[in-house]
Amino acid sequence: MRKAFGLMAVLLFLGGAAMGWCVKTVYASHDQVQFTENVLAGDSAAADGLSIQMHATYGGQLFWDSTMLLQRDEPPITQTAYHFFNTEQEEESEESYRGIELYSDLGSSGSNFLDIPKNKRTGLDLAYQELYDSAKPGQEAQKTINVADYCKYYPLAGFISLKGIQQDFGIWSTTVPGYDASIQNKLEEFFRIPVLPNEKLTISLEKDSAGMVYSSGTNSNEGEQFNFYTQGIVTPETIYFSFNNRTNQNHIVDTSLIPGGYGIYAMNYTAGKVQHQGNAIQTLENGRLHLDSLQLVYPIDPKEEFLDLCQWSDGKTLLLYTRENNVYYLTVISMDTMQQIQRLVLQATQNGSGLLYLLPESKNFIVTIIDKTATVLLPDKDGKFHIDMQTTNTLDYQYLPRNIDSSAIDYQDGKLALAGESYDRYSGMMQTGFDVVVCDRNGLQLWAQYQSSLQNDLTGAYNTSEIVRLLYNHPIRVTWQ
Numbered sequence: 334m335r336k337a338f339g340l341m342a343v344l345l346f347l348g349g350a351a352m353g354w355c356v357k358t359v360y361a362s363h364d365q366v367q368f369t370e371n372v373l374a375g376d377s378a379a380a381d382g383l384s385i386q387m388h389a390t391y392g393g394q395l396f397w398d399s400t401m402l403l404q405r406d407e408p409p410i411t412q413t414a415y416h417f418f419n420t421e422q423e424e425e426s427e428e429s430y431r432g433i434e435l436y437s438d439l440g441s442s443g444s445n446f447l448d449i450p451k452n453k454r455t456g457l458d459l460a461y462q463e464l465y466d467s468a469k470p471g472q473e474a475q476k477t478i479n480v481a482d483y484c485k486y487y488p489l490a491g492f493i494s495l496k497g498i499q500q501d502f503g504i505w506s507t508t509v510p511g512y513d514a515s516i517q518n519k520l521e522e523f524f525r526i527p528v529l530p531n532e533k534l535t536i537s538l539e540k541d542s543a544g545m546v547y548s549s550g551t552n553s554n555e556g557e558q559f560n561f562y563t564q565g566i567v568t569p570e571t572i573y574f575s576f577n578n579r580t581n582q583n584h585i586v587d588t589s590l591i592p593g594g595y596g597i598y599a600m601n602y603t604a605g606k607v608q609h610q611g612n613a614i615q616t617l618e619n620g621r622l623h624l625d626s627l628q629l630v631y632p633i634d635p636k637e638e639f640l641d642l643c644q645w646s647d648g649k650t651l652l653l654y655t656r657e658n659n660v661y662y663l664t665v666i667s668m669d670t671m672q673q674i675q676r677l678v679l680q681a682t683q684n685g686s687g688l689l690y691l692l693p694e695s696k697n698f699i700v701t702i703i704d705k706t707a708t709v710l711l712p713d714k715d716g717k718f719h720i721d722m723q724t725t726n727t728l729d730y731q732y733l734p735r736n737i738d739s740s741a742i743d744y745q746d747g748k749l750a751l752a753g754e755s756y757d758r759y760s761g762m763m764q765t766g767f768d769v770v771v772c773d774r775n776g777l778q779l780w781a782q783y784q785s786s787l788q789n790d791l792t793g794a795y796n797t798s799e800i801v802r803l804l805y806n807h808p809i810r811v812t813w814q
Contacts, residue, residue: 379778438490475537497605497620593629
């Protein structure tokens, strides 16, 4: 018994010593966080009056809420509120649903086709059946098929994520518990897009010694291909979405068989009831999709290339981004009438395949980055927008943080500021600091990295409970003062 008490005393002593070392070497200045500035480009004076808030934790028990105010020709003013909890605090994630995401399902694995009754096998499962019949036990077999020989229209897969509604579906979903065939059937009946006549696909499978399928796979061949993929938004009662109608060789696919044609589609639903338990969500009452409400609500000329669809912060307006002949457009649409309010030219480029980078929309402005140009749009009282600032075509995508939230963007008096969690440019590891970018109509004015005094040897660990990290549910915030 004495030995047991002695061992316990030693363990308690070592545990206390370890915590003491942690506090002394890692969190010695736990009440105030300091920042070290590293200007990578431009002049830090461009950020005069910019306030950045950062929220960090260690193990869910130690928390730092730090604010840094940048000043011209003066050291930053920093303040930190420090909190300690005896037990680990759970971070609750915000309620978020992705709506509907559909994609063409030519790349699905064929390992489950044998679970489908032979008289119900259609499309690609017939191609796998033929390959299975020709394969020898213990060997791999493959062949290249013309997809149009097996599929008249592109098969669809995807998922629906709404409040109280979770559905996954695909070519092989018939064997998944809870699979609702009516959803997939309705969507495939609605979005009938003929398979390209010359699209190729290589399928493969390997039998084990008993003749069962050991592995399988698909591989897209070189040549023209089409990947159906939707993007859209979720409102409390309706989901809105569209898709890019271009092949990988920029040819327009045939959308004439879709009821109403090509454009923005909407489907209504009745939300269910859920209960949040930390990061887990328990469904108390299932929601319901109104499949018969699926319809085209706003036509898009097929010659225009769909880029993105968003909802403005007023909750009454859709923002449609398209491109045609190297000109980028923003179309503002009333959600009450689904009529166009405005069609605005964002910019023209020389690069027909240039990227549209939409920064998360603030309540007060929109930011787009196309090629090397950033554009800030402000709302007018009549529901329209105007371009308030546009940079020269000199920006570089390496300025953009990997992860950015709408709270980490601010615009005032012709100056755009944004911030994001910084990372080591060589190792790729995230750091307890942030990058700040400031630009105006003349282009980049500042790109700086601010490393906090919380950075330590433990930050390089892969276990998030062993590192000082930024809070997931409390992102960086920037504000012009």
